Amino acid sequence: MLFSKFLENRRSTREYSDKMVENDKLEMLMDFAEKLQSGYGNDGIRFILYEDGEKIYENLKGVAGYAGVMINSPHYIGLQTDNEDKETIIKAAYAMETLLTKAYQLDLGSCWINIMDTPYDSKEILFNGKNKHINYIVAIGYSKDKSKISQIANSNGLENEDIGYLNTIRPFKEKKYFVEKSTSSRLSVKDIVFDSKFGKSIDPDELDKRGLDELFYYVRYAPSNKNKQPWRFILKNNKVNLAVIDPKDKNNLTDAGIMMYYFEEMAKSIGFKSSWDFIEGDIQEEDGITFSILGEYKL
Ligand SMILES: Cc1cc2nc3c(=O)[nH]c(=O)nc-3n(C[C@H](O)[C@H](O)[C@H](O)COP(=O)(O)O)c2cc1C
Known part of the structure; x- marks a missing residue:
């Protein structure tokens, strides 16, 4: 499969x-x-x-x-x-x-x-x-x-x-990889992928052009504690950073580890060969949201 x-x-x-x-x-x-x-x-x-x-x-x-x-x-x-x-x-x-x-x-x-x-x-x-x-x-x-x-x-x-x-019903498939608002039990790509810095919206054409739209679409289906989906991605020139919201909550670190696994496997299936490097990120704040960068994946 x-x-x-x-x-x-x-x-x-x-x-x-x-x-x-x-x-x-x-x-x-x-x-x-x-x-x-x-x-x-x-x-x-x-x-x-x-x-x-x-x-x-x-x-x-x-x-x-x-x-x-x-x-x-x-x-x-x-x-x-x-x-x-x-x-x-x-x-x-x-x-x-x-x-x-x-x-x-x-x-x-x-x-x-x-x-x-x-x-x-x-x-x-x-x-x-x-x-x-x-x-x-x-x-x-x-x-x-x-x-x-x-x-x-x-x-x-x-x-x-x-x-x-608990509602994991996925009522119907989103027709495109990049949707403004998700109709499934998962956040949309727009909500979790940022351009160069935390919180900055990404242009869907950019993801498409770089062949990354499919990758980010599917990794959203990773399981997470209470389906909180605390992972965020910051796309830079030649790498992706994985950030996690509220890193003091150990459950969120667990969710990040699960995400690293699915991201690597999904990336492998579309031709990337890299794996995550750990980053000892500080706790940062943006618009009242605390987060920390935990990993770097070279594209
Ligand atoms: C770290 C972790 C802890 C979880 N703990 C529970 C749990 O205690 N009880 C439960 O019913 N589901 C638990 N789940 C399952 C999540 O609720 C589920 O993954 C999420 O709601 C998404 O649904 P899905 O896995 O069916 O896609 C846990 C999942 C993770 C990743």
């Missing part, structure tokens, strides 16, 4: 079939995970498979996920790190999303579950060793009904929440 189509069609699975994933499939996935994590050497990123999903669900229901709404799945994978440095958070998210693409290829659905604010006692069951950090686990399994939008919106935990972020 074309990477652009995969990205456009991928979405979070919140309802799972009771069917356990076959052992050989789980093994294949975790072999891949092991290779991935060893590629990060001393960065201390580790994937932990929880085969007994029921046990994890019972421990975490009411205290994990958006407003305590835990997702019930046959298995979970934890994302454990040795520290919570900016670069580690970003790399760990990049690695997890790489693994989830593999899961998708194995016909498995997935959904990130935020356990950042889950009390330590409740999530102790997840840890493999002391002084480790797990802020996310991911639900893994066969989707119950591929076409159905999640029932999670009816959950009690979300009663007083603005649950717009």
Whole structure:
């Protein structure tokens, strides 16, 4: 499948079939995970498979996920790190999303579950060793009904929440890559891509001329915590900077890592060969919005 189509069609699975994933499939996935994590050497990123999903669900229901709404799945994978440095958070998210693409290829659905604010006692069951950090686990399994939008919106935990972020319906395709206002669950290219400095609008012809319109159109479908889409791109002569809004929120750094993964893959599929370099950007402010530049991609 074309990477652009995969990205456009991928979405979070919140309802799972009771069917356990076959052992050989789980093994294949975790072999891949092991290779991935060893590629990060001393960065201390580790994937932990929880085969007994029921046990994890019972421990975490009411205290994990958006407003305590835990997702019930046959298995979970934890994302454990040795520290919570900016670069580690970003790399760990990049690695997890790489693994989830593999899961998708194995016909498995997935959904990130935020356990950042889950009390330590409740999530102790997840840890493999002391002084480790797990802020996310991911639900893994066969989707119950591929076409159905999640029932999670009816959950009690979300009663007083603005649950717009659960609405991942993409009603109809935007006809052009560059639209003034997005009609889907994602911000428009215009909202997230800037010309030479943060906040300065980009000319669509410029993107078209440089063969970048398709790239920015599709990367918008990257998943993000509460669908906040905190990533912004600043296009310069021969490079793109990745900025993230409100960088003090660790979830936004995770979203940036996920974006780096999709951006690189999407760029690769249209002929670019570069990868992101990290930038130790200061926190800046523009029109009351705080942001920080985290990465540079040479075009
Ligand atoms: C870091 C991260 C944490 C997330 N946490 C949760 C969660 O706790 N519960 C949930 O239902 N969805 C969670 N999601 C899924 C997002 O809500 C989802 O990606 C977003 O709404 C866009 O929808 P889509 O993935 O279907 O395109 C999370 C996603 C990310 C990237």
